[in-house]
Amino acid sequence: MSRNIVPDIVVGRLPIYLRMLDFLVQEGRQITSSQELGDRLGISSAQIRKDLSHFGEFGKQGTGYNVAYLRDQLKRILHMNQEWNMVLIGAGDLGHAIAHYQGFAAHGFHIVGVFDNDPAKVGKALGKYVVQGMEDLQGVIEADKAAMGIIAVPAAAARQVADLLIGYGVRALLNYAPITLTTPHHVKVQYIDPVALLQHMAYYLPNGAGA
Amino acid sequence: MSRNIVPDIVVGRLPIYLRMLDFLVQEGRQITSSQELGDRLGISSAQIRKDLSHFGEFGKQGTGYNVAYLRDQLKRILHMNQEWNMVLIGAGDLGHAIAHYQGFAAHGFHIVGVFDNDPAKVGKALGKYVVQGMEDLQGVIEADKAAMGIIAVPAAAARQVADLLIGYGVRALLNYAPITLTTPHHVKVQYIDPVALLQHMAYYLPNGAGA
DNA sequence: TAGATTGTTAATCGATTAACAATC
DNA sequence: TAGATTGTTAATCGATTAACAATC
Numbered sequence: 001m002s003r004n005i006v007p008d009i010v011v012g013r014l015p016i017y018l019r020m021l022d023f024l025v026q027e028g029r030q031i032t033s034s035q036e037l038g039d040r041l042g043i044s045s046a047q048i049r050k051d052l053s054h055f056g057e058f059g060k061q062g063t064g065y066n067v068a069y070l071r072d073q074l075k076r077i078l079h080m081n082q083e084w085n086m087v088l089i090g091a092g093d094l095g096h097a098i099a100h101y102q103g104f105a106a107h108g109f110h111i112v113g114v115f116d117n118d119p120a121k122v123g124k125a126l127g128k129y130v131v132q133g134m135e136d137l138q139g140v141i142e143a144d145k146a147a148m149g150i151i152a153v154p155a156a157a158a159r160q161v162a163d164l165l166i167g168y169g170v171r172a173l174l175n176y177a178p179i180t181l182t183t184p185h186h187v188k189v190q191y192i193d194p195v196a197l198l199q200h201m202a203y204y205l206p207n208g209a210g211a
Numbered sequence: 212m213s214r215n216i217v218p219d220i221v222v223g224r225l226p227i228y229l230r231m232l233d234f235l236v237q238e239g240r241q242i243t244s245s246q247e248l249g250d251r252l253g254i255s256s257a258q259i260r261k262d263l264s265h266f267g268e269f270g271k272q273g274t275g276y277n278v279a280y281l282r283d284q285l286k287r288i289l290h291m292n293q294e295w296n297m298v299l300i301g302a303g304d305l306g307h308a309i310a311h312y313q314g315f316a317a318h319g320f321h322i323v324g325v326f327d328n329d330p331a332k333v334g335k336a337l338g339k340y341v342v343q344g345m346e347d348l349q350g351v352i353e354a355d356k357a358a359m360g361i362i363a364v365p366a367a368a369a370r371q372v373a374d375l376l377i378g379y380g381v382r383a384l385l386n387y388a389p390i391t392l393t394t395p396h397h398v399k400v401q402y403i404d405p406v407a408l409l410q411h412m413a414y415y416l417p418n419g420a421g422a
Numbered sequence: 423t424a425g426a427t428t429g430t431t432a433a434t435c436g437a438t439t440a441a442c443a444a445t446c
Numbered sequence: 447t448a449g450a451t452t453g454t455t456a457a458t459c460g461a462t463t464a465a466c467a468a469t470c
Contacts, residue, residue, distance in 0.1 A: 009437075015411055018410070020391070042391060044438075044439065044440095050438080050439090057453065061451050061452040063451070064451065078414050079413045082418070093313065097304070101405070107409075107410070109406070110422065112422075145420065146421075147416050148416075178314070195315065195318050198318075199225070199229070200222055202290040202359075205359075210290075210293055210295040210296055211357075220461075244427065256427090258463075260430085261462080264428095269428095271428070272429080273428075274427070275427065
């Protein structure tokens with residue numbers, strides 16, 4: 001049943017499944033099962049079958065799933081059968097790290113421009129990029145059809161940057177700034193907040209441990 | 212009721228509440244309400260009250276919450292009333308970025324050593340650190356009582372690094388490698404996987420958008 | 423006091439799991 | 447065929463929300 005609305009939490013697990021299938025393809029595996037995937041990912045086999053069932057029937061009873069086929073189907077479902085252009089806002093330490101990150105391109109995500117509002121940074125080289133001023137943002141988004149934006153500015157500026165990106169038509173934001181953004185419902189946001197994750201884990205550590 | 216087990220999903224929201232309360236303290240606010248917090252965070256006020264109720268009673272009927280007091284209570288609950296030492300494994304691009312990240316110290320998280328198994332990297336300066344070999348890992352963890360580890364090695368090495376850290380007594384792992392780790396139940400893991408988040412969002416973008 | 427907001431209960435909603443017929 | 451595994455249904459489990467008495 002491909003037409004019902006799929007719970008967001010299910011969509012969020014698909015990239016994990018895809019990652020594992022990519023790995024199995026690398027290993028030369030032909031066939032897998034919901035049981036094996038679940039064991040390797042720490043998820044129940046029932047959940048994997050149920051998640052996949054939102055999108056169609058990909059397996060064979062008694063046999064399991066063809067690894068490459070299921071991988072290809074998940075890539076299609078996640079719109080990984082095309083390239084995605086992104087703009088990166090913020091050329092500080094964090095922006096540098098993101099601009100240098102090698103892991104995006106292999107998955108079809110491409111940073112097509114790095115922007116900062118600091119005149120001291122504009123024009124400077126940043127890896128294979130040259131930092132551009134915010135006045136060039138709209139032009140690049142439109143020319144390169146960038147549908148995604150990466151926010152790597154201080155929290156105090158993130159709200160404003162997000163509004164700008166949304167105004168220019170960007171519909172997905174990966175936000176590294178430690179601040180909750182509220183956006184129109186057609187704009188998706190995901191957060192990367194290492195400090196919040198560390199705090200989450202610290203809760204479970206016995207007090208007195210650590211330094 | 213401070214003694215029942217608190218759902219993990221609730222614990223995961225506390226850092227977000229804490230972040231907002233820190234912000235309100237900065238702004239000089241004295242009092243807030245579940246309504247205001249919810250509006251600002253895109254969460255229902257009922258959820259905020261219910262979440263907090265797992266840990267005690269922090270507000271006053273008719274008035275709301277004292278911002279600084281609630282902030283301090285959340286810091287205590289999350290064990291942020293102490294310092295936490297961490298080791299960083301991996302001195303590649305990603306390790307460099309993490310080692311340079313300024314945001315940890317202000318929250319009481321400290322990287323006390325950077326490690327890599329590549330002899331070409333060992334001994335090299337990395338910001339304020341000097342990259343150490345894996346043979347020094349145990350000594351540093353024990354000497355500095357590091358309870359947390361940050362994994363910034365390639366996926367192929369992450370499993371082995373995690374086992375090593377766990378063997379040396381580390382009980383919380385922040386994993387930047389794109390691989391699911393299975394750990395003993397007393398060891399917590401959190402994941403940072405930008406590609407997975409981008410794929411999650413790409414699902415919602417109309418096909419044909421992007422590059 | 424009157425108005426506001428908490429903490430909590432009960433109802434609702436949604437996600438996960440167990441179980442199994444279908445079938446490869 | 448016998449064994450294995452899917453896709454799906456129903457049951458269970460857990461999380462969120464609505465509502466309100468308590469009370470500041």
